[in-house]
Amino acid sequence: MKTIISNPIDKTSVYLCAGLVSAGGALLLNVLPVLFGAFAEQFGYGEQQLGNLAMAMNLGFGLVALASVLWIQRVSWRVISTLASLLVAAALIGMCSGPAYPALVLLMALAGAGTGALYALAMTIFGDSSQPERAFGFKLGMETVPGALLLIVLPVALAPRWGLQGMLITLAISMLLMGIASLPWVPRHSARRQEAGAGEPLPVCRQSQTIAWLSLLASLVFLTGIMSVWAFLELMGKKSGLSSDTIGTVLALGFIINAGGGFIASSIGLKAGRFLPVALIIAAEVGGLVLLAQFSSLATYVAGVMCFLFSISFVLAYTFGVTAEFDVSGRLVVLGALCLSIGAAVGPAVGGLLIETYGYMAVLLFSGACSISVLAIYGAAVLRSQSASVRGLAC
The missing domain is CATH 1.20.1250.20 (MFS general substrate transporter like domains)
Known part of the structure; x- marks a missing residue:
C-alpha cells in the first residue's frame, strides 16, 4: 500500500476544490431529470428521444473515462480541468439556440465527454490520498451538494422566468466556476507521478x-x-x-x-x-x-x-x-x-x-x-x- 509523507492531497483546501471539480463532473447526471423535462416541454421530445440523448451523454462520458487511463497521469490536472470545463460550457451554450435533434445529440455527447474527463480527474486526485475512504467520502458528499441545490433552483427560480436558455446558461456558468475557479488550490500532478519522476x-x-x-x-x-x-x-x-x-x-x-x-x-x-x-x-x-x-x-x-x-x-x-x-x-x-x-x-x-x-x-x-x-x-x-x-x- 502507498504511504506518502505530507501528502499534498490531504488538505482541506484541496478536498474542497477537488470536490468542486468532481461536482462539475457529476452535475449533468444529477440534474438530468429537470433538464430533460425542459427539453420535453420546449422541443416536444418523447421518452425515446430523451433516452437517446441520455445514451449519447453516457457514451461520451464513458469513452473519455476509459481513455483517460492513457493520459490522466501525464497531463497537468489544471489543464485537464480547464479544457474539460470549457468543452461542457460550450456544449451547453450551443444548446441554447435550439439546434436540430441530431446536433443536440452531438452536443450531449460532447458535454458527456467533458464531464467524464472531470469525473475521471476527480477520481485520480482523491485516489492519491493517504486516507482514501475519508477522501472519497468527502468527494461523494461534496459532488452531490451543487446538484441538489440546482434541482431546486432550476425548476423553481429559473425555468419559469428564463426558460430552458436560462437553465443552460446557469449550468454553463456553474461548470466554469466549479471546474476552473478552484484550480489554484489543486496540485498540477499526481504524487505517484512525482515519485516516479524522482526515480x-x-x-x-x-x-x-x-x-x-x-x-x-x-x-x-x-x-x-x-x-x-x-x-x-x-x-x-x-x-x-x-x-x-x-x-x-x-x-x-x-x-x-x-x-x-x-x-x-x-x-x-x-x-x-x-x-x-x-x-x-x-x-x-x-x-x-x-x-x-x-x-x-x-x-x-x-x-x-x-x-x-x-x-x-x-x-x-x-x-x-x-x-x-x-x-x-x-x-x-x-x-x-x-x-x-x-x-x-x-x-x-x-x-x-x-x-x-x-x-x-x-x-x-x-x-x-x-x-x-x-x-x-x-x-x-x-x-x-x-x-x-x-x-x-x-x-
Whole structure:
C-alpha cells in the first residue's frame, strides 16, 4: 500500500476544490431529470428521444473515462480541468439556440465527454490520498451538494422566468466556476507521478491489483442496482398518487441526505473497519427497498427514499477507497468514472425492462440482489486486503 509523507492531497483546501471539480463532473447526471423535462416541454421530445440523448451523454462520458487511463497521469490536472470545463460550457451554450435533434445529440455527447474527463480527474486526485475512504467520502458528499441545490433552483427560480436558455446558461456558468475557479488550490500532478519522476519505481503486486479490481466490480454492481431504481423513483410515487411537486421535494431532500452519507463515511473512515459500516448501510438500503415495495403513505415513501439514497455515497466511499489504496499504478481508480457511466446506462435499461415485464416489485428485487452481491464481492476484497497486509503482499 502507498504511504506518502505530507501528502499534498490531504488538505482541506484541496478536498474542497477537488470536490468542486468532481461536482462539475457529476452535475449533468444529477440534474438530468429537470433538464430533460425542459427539453420535453420546449422541443416536444418523447421518452425515446430523451433516452437517446441520455445514451449519447453516457457514451461520451464513458469513452473519455476509459481513455483517460492513457493520459490522466501525464497531463497537468489544471489543464485537464480547464479544457474539460470549457468543452461542457460550450456544449451547453450551443444548446441554447435550439439546434436540430441530431446536433443536440452531438452536443450531449460532447458535454458527456467533458464531464467524464472531470469525473475521471476527480477520481485520480482523491485516489492519491493517504486516507482514501475519508477522501472519497468527502468527494461523494461534496459532488452531490451543487446538484441538489440546482434541482431546486432550476425548476423553481429559473425555468419559469428564463426558460430552458436560462437553465443552460446557469449550468454553463456553474461548470466554469466549479471546474476552473478552484484550480489554484489543486496540485498540477499526481504524487505517484512525482515519485516516479524522482526515480522511485512503483511496485506492482498481483494481490493488490486483484483487490483493486474486486472493489471496482463491487462499485459497478452497486451502481447498476442503484440506478435501476433511481430512474423510476418519481414514477413509483406517481403510481401511488403523490404529486410531482411533492416527489420533487422528496428527491431533492434525498440528494442532500445522500451528500450527508458521504460526509459521514468521511468522518468514520476506518474507525469501525472496512466491512461492518458497509454491511450496516446496505442493510438499511435493503430496508428502504422493502418500504418502497409496499408504501401506502407519504411518510413511508419518504422513509424508503431516504434509506435508499443515503446508502449511495456512503457505500461508494468505501468501495472506491479500497480501489484507490490498492491501485498502486494509479490507473485503475480512474475507472470508477466508467463504473458510473455503465451503471447509469445499464441500470435504467434493466429496470425499465423488468418493470414492463413483471412490475415494480421486480426492479426492487433486482436492486436488492445487486446490493447483497456487493457485500459478497466487497467482502472478498476486504478479506484479501487483510491477508495481504498480514503477509506483506500489498504494495
